[in-house]
Amino acid sequence: MYFRILAKDHVSTFVEGLAHVYEVFAPVKNESGFSFEQVSDGSSIVLDYPMTIIPPKKYFVRSKESLFRYDTHSGDVVESELEVTPRVLFGVHACDINALLMTDKVFLGDYEDPYYKARREHTLIVGVSCMPVLTCMCDTWGTGEVQQGCDLFLTDLGDRYFVTCHSVEGAHVLDTFADTHEATAEDTKALEEHLRAFREAFSRPVDATSLQLLFDAKYNDELWEEIGEACLSCGACSAVCPTCYCFDVNDELDADGNAGARVRCWDSCMNSQFAEVAGGHDFRPTRASRVRYRFYHKFWSYPARYGKTLCVGCGRCDVACKVNINPRRIIGALQEGARS
């Protein structure tokens, strides 16, 4: 149990101190909204942001990355592209931290992914509290708080943060780079108030009781046809989703053809190519089957395997989808039908 108080005035210096030793990535504001970017100037970061367009998953499984290069004549791997530098992700919301714990199950489970693993091991995570916006539903999944998965967590108390330490390295960087002081009874009171305000700020509760059962029973529901008719198959939902991790692997040859790179890039199960196999058979040829698959993966098969829903309720898909396809609506629609 180690906690300290960090005045907001001192956050900049803390970040700049970290930036001497680590690459620091934090939310910044730009024309598009908020995104995680590399920062060196502590004053450029914004910690009270609603959500970034793309979650921090982009630092662990890159949207496009070369895994290794090879010689096309000998067939030998010539360079591995795995390079890791010690990093800090500063200002990550609880939902996004919980999402990384879910992708950990996949990339650090039976088949360890060396790229993901190395980056995960070399990255410190500093979480920050937030207040829900309309699209948030972490209250449904209990992903609005962090029990593990970060090194430090900052809870906003107005002019200061209540900093909890979750790892030795977290405590170490806090003591080395941040000017903090001990928490007083008043700080603890303010923390309680923050937690109450956070709980009370959710205005659109979703009842997820027996969800998996409902999904089980509704596999052939006409709902999926209806949703499939609207879906644009654009993959925006999976691109912005912190818990969507599917990727594709391609070989890209250099212009002279002498060498090439094996490239991994994000893929989406909404894409018609996704479930097509050699010979041309397609396991999910219709839009309806693809949309359905995405939701069954999140609410049926991942929980069946790992005991948790593969959604942290960040609401990004709700913002990104043009045709209003998102977990809140799907769950609502499944339950509506159940009552009628």
Add this chain to the structure above:
Amino acid sequence: MKPRAVILSLSSDYGCQVQMSNFPELLEMLSTFELGYWQLVSSGDMPQDYDVAIIEGAVTTDEQVALLEKVRSIASCVIAIGACAVTGGVPALASGGPVRGQLKDVYGSGSSKVGIGARKPEPIKHYIEVDFSIPGCPIEPAELSRTLQRALRALTDNPERQSMCGECKTAENICMWTQNVPCLGLIARSGCNAKCVSRGRACTACRGIAHDANLASAFAFADSMGCPPEEFDALLKIYNAMSDQELRKEAVGKIAAQEVAS
């Protein structure tokens, strides 16, 4: 022996060829071929024999049709490059009415002296079989280089199927529609990293309509955002006048019918 290639152009502004000449790895790319002819830079004639034909531009004259047929009979691999060649592009905007009438609109009384052998503009694939298509206005030269490598290894074309929105989100752009700017990313073929939107301009679907596009739903969405079907279709026509005509008509008709019903 290296495969022999030719690069030729039909009706276009040569932008894709210029774009190729800007490619930093142009020399590496060309080193894998014996380049017998490049219309933009060659002063001589086309060789009699070659293996690969890279063709830019839309088909707009009888003469070009004859040329295409000849090229197809010689080349074992035909690669269409650029919006004009792949979808008909901007030239295909003139495909809506009779060619003679359009020439008259532009040239007035002298129109009978111009446009001899002119036809309604069409993409190359309407006349000959195309092995690979590199879409875009202009093309991404790296995509051409990767495709040439596929062609050399006797692989087949492997175009992106998904529409642009996912790629645009990955580029962390703000959606144009949230700023009340109609954007064709909803249905445009991905693969350019959402270049235009990343620079603050709406997508014009210069890469064509995505294989996975859901036109009916996109038209309905546009309509709900205050961009009526005719307007959305007009935007789409800039590069895709000849693509998915039936589906487009259907989408427009469906919304009109819904409006009558309500």
